[in-house]
Amino acid sequence: MSEQHTPPGTELDPKLLEILVCPVTKGPLNYDRERGELISEKAGLAYPVRDGIPIMLVDEARKIDD
Numbered sequence: 821m822s823e824q825h826t827p828p829g830t831e832l833d834p835k836l837l838e839i840l841v842c843p844v845t846k847g848p849l850n851y852d853r854e855r856g857e858l859i860s861e862k863a864g865l866a867y868p869v870r871d872g873i874p875i876m877l878v879d880e881a882r883k884i885d886d
Contacts, residue, residue, distance in 0.1 A: 842863050843878060844860065844865065845862045851869075856870075857869060858876075864883055865884065866882045
């Protein structure tokens with residue numbers, strides 16, 4: 821079964837983006853529309869957004885390179 825990611829360019833609710841924080845660092849997240857991910861620069865993790873729903877689980881996050 822393939823994972824359904826939010827289509828590139830899809831907007832997330834701005835109010836949701838304001839309240840979401842990284843579960844590891846409790847720091848801010850940046851939305852990467854191209855990849856459909858929420859990025860925590862401090863933790864070096866990218867959390868997927870599937871069908872418009874942020875998946876805020878460390879086990880589901882992708883490690884990002886600097």
